[in-house]
Amino acid sequence: MQTYQVLIIGSGFGGQCAAINLLKAGITDFRLLERRDFFGGTWCQNTYPGAAVDVPSPLYSLSFASWRWTQMFAEQPELHRYTQYVVDYYQLRDRVELQADVERVQWDETARQWQVHTREKGTFGAQFLINASGPLSQPVIPPFEGLQRFAGKSFHSNAWDHAYDYRHKRVAIVGSGASAAQIIPTLAPDVEHLHVFQRTPHWVLPRADRSFGRFQRWLLGFKPAYKLLRWMIYWQFETRVIAFKYSRTALRLVQQQALKHLERQVPDAELRRQLTPDYTIGCKRVILSSTLYPALCRPNVTLHGREQGIGALDERGILTQDGQHIDLDLIVWATGYDATDGVISYPVQGRHGTSLSAFWAQYPRAYLGTSLPDFPNLFIVTGPNTGIGHTSALFIIESQMNYILDCIRTLKDQGLRSIEVRKEAENAYTQMIHREMQRTVWQSGGCHSWYQSKSGHVIAMFPGFSFSYHQLTRRLKTADHILS
Incomplete structure (x- = not known):
């Protein structure tokens, strides 16, 4: 069994952001597991005609990896190039295990580590496990009668x-x-x-797209100009x-x-x-x-x-x-994804044999949308109620990294092995989320959407400003956690 300090499942923006933040924190003993035969996630997988981002590109990018975008709403080929640039700039290719499709995950209480079983690449062990498979990774085709009969x-x-x-x-x-x-x-x-x-x-609104001229792209190469544009777009959308x-x-x-x-x-x-x-x-x-x-x-x-x-x-x-x-x-x-109830597609077994499917039987939930009681050292990137309907999902991902890295650093500094959120802290957070959700159009707007789980709870979205979420993740609240 190959053993690492950290395993990251998924190599899209969530996995890349996790890997880069680990490197910046001086943690090099990690591995990314990617089920496909290529590195990169959404914008390498979704290549349908017309594919493009629906958030302005300068905002839909990692804050520490600027890019001279050719247009405001980048199309898939350019997003693919940007993804590959990030991967190569931070030298992540040698840290990924391709065709490592995760079958199941379980916490080994004796070894105090996660065991990750894959279909073709065997079993991996790690003290920390970061799931970054993403909510839009499990395509859904409705089971229409005669689905297999179509000869075209x-x-x-x-x-x-x-x-x-x-x-x-x-x-x-x-x-x-x-x-x-x-x-x-x-x-x-x-x-x-x-x-x-x-x-x-x-509902459809006009797309205010525009191409960036040569001078504007030149300006985007300067970090102060890039940050100013990001700041202006961020507050406009916020x-x-x-x-x-x-x-x-x-x-x-x-x-x-x-x-x-x-x-x-x-x-x-x-x-x-x-x-x-x-x-x-x-x-x-x-x-x-x-x-x-x-x-x-x-x-x-x-x-x-x-x-x-x-x-x-x-x-x-x-x-x-x-x-x-x-x-x-x-x-x-074009029937979407299992983005709520199926946010993690493989079985996960935590402490005391607790299964994730049982914990999520009513509806998916997590403290800060990231961690769960009875699942020590497990972190979910873009987990329940971390979606954002008005700005860039990458802002939320980077905020989650503040919390995840704080957890890892705290254990290292104190010479401990595991951290998990207390049940009462997770419950209080979840109750707050769904209490606030009642005030939003996602819950009371008169529709059924993929934002909702089968229970009717809105699972995909965070019910507030993205800067409010960022504030929640800035510092680890040790009182909300069990450290051992």
Whole structure:
């Protein structure tokens, strides 16, 4: 068994941030475990046509790794290049074990360490375990009747098959969320016909994208200029929490902007009706796009609403619930991820045989969205209630690192082996989270979204300002923990 001080599961931004922070703290005895055969996470895996970030690039980047972005909302190829730059600059390639798909994890009380069992690379041991697999890593395809009967091509947007030529083909996109909103305008001009299956419409606002000129990119190479731009974007976006949580008047104003955007871009009254949500803006993820609505208005694009939803599949295509049969060559499943109940996909067994699935039986929960009672030295990056709907997820990830590194340093300084949050501290934190959540549009906006677990609790989001979360993670509260 290969043994390290720290094991990191996942090599996306969460894993990279953890690894770099360990190096900065002088901790070099660690290993990243990546289930795929390449390093990099989301922006190396998601290569579907039109893929791009929906947070301004200067903010959607690691604070210690600036980049001369070519546009405000970077597209996947540039995000891939940025990811590889970070990996190479901090020399992380030699610290990753590829094709190390984790099967199960258990705490060895005698050895006071975690044992991580992988499918092909054997068992690894570590004093500390950081799960950075991410909430958007387990694609979901609904179990429609006849799913396996379809004889054409099909794949999830997370695993786009670039060998397949979709041009001049009959294509269906199932789903209408963030990924679909980027795929639809890209595919529509090139396919024979595009069928879009929408369960519920999303609110859409214009995407204020822009390219950076040569001089602006030159300026981005200077850290003071880069930090100033990040600061300006951060505070502009941070104010959105006021609408999401504190002001329904502000939400109504934003919703009016979205309705005007819809009216400007969709002249057909019936199509507008199909595209108008019946819930408060912000309850589901708001889509930023200036190209989605024009694509849906094309003569070779058909929108199928809930009443024309998928009934079943057969060899030739899709049978809708209202009796239509649609012949297809390709089905793209833009149906999202198991982002709440399935945030950790493998079995985890902690102290006293406690299983994570049992602890999360009611709904996923964690102290600071990061640590759990009876699971010593285990930290979850982007765990329950650490999602952020108004700014960059990387800000939250970097905040989590403050807490994680503080835990590790504290044990080292005191010559101890393990740390775990007290049950009463985790319970108090979780109760506070869901008490505050009642005030947010995510809980009371009249929709069901992937932000919610099967229990109905909003699990994906943090109910407040991101700087408030940062304050919570600045210093370890030793009274909230058991050190031994």
